Amino acid sequence: MKLAEALVERKAAQTKIGELNERLQRIILVQEGEQPAEQPTTLLQELDDVVHRLEALIVAINRTNVQVQLPDGRSIMAAIAQRDVVRMQIGVLETLIRSASSPQFRTRGSEIKFVVTLDIAQLHRERDQLARAYRELDTAIQAVNWSADLVE
Structure with a gap:
């Protein structure tokens, strides 16, 4: 994988984390007796997977930036x-x-x-x-x- 591809993937992972956060915020509370539109545990697992991939990408990108x-x-x-x-x-x-x-406005000539x-x-x-x-x-x-x- 080229460094630029990793940078693109890092950006996508950061965006995905933001989207998952928004989706989790929408379903964290539901009216008693109702079911959330999505399963919170599934979203949390997806979040965990993306976070781990992001961490690996950041380490690899930083390592590359130091060596290349x-x-x-x-x-x-x-x-x-x-x-x-x-x-x-x-x-x-x-x-x-x-x-x-x-512009500096003056109303009279004697002003500063x-x-x-x-x-x-x-x-x-x-x-x-x-x-x-x-x-x-x-x-x-x-x-x-x-x-x-x-x-x-």
Whole structure:
């Protein structure tokens, strides 16, 4: 199995756990004398099976992420950590840009005037550079995901 296939299966297992939880919530209480639409014990067993498969997938994915390297020599784990940090940096810059771009209203000339303390054009350039780096890094990770075998 390829790493990307395991990632897809992990996502499906997480979704399935959410669905089973919702189904269990709907049948946990029934009116006295009524039968639930589904058997809770059957759903709990299915939940247990999916949880165990998810755990195995997570272990294998993490093991693979530590052992498999990108063409530049970094492990997938290190590349994912860098990608996550770049995403956070982009978020901070976007928030700063939005904050600086929001209009400051004054009703009279004597009220306090606010001025931007950073170069907004520079923030845009930095954000764009980080966005490009994020895309390139994400593409490299995805390429390895589809070529690397899952370490079980």
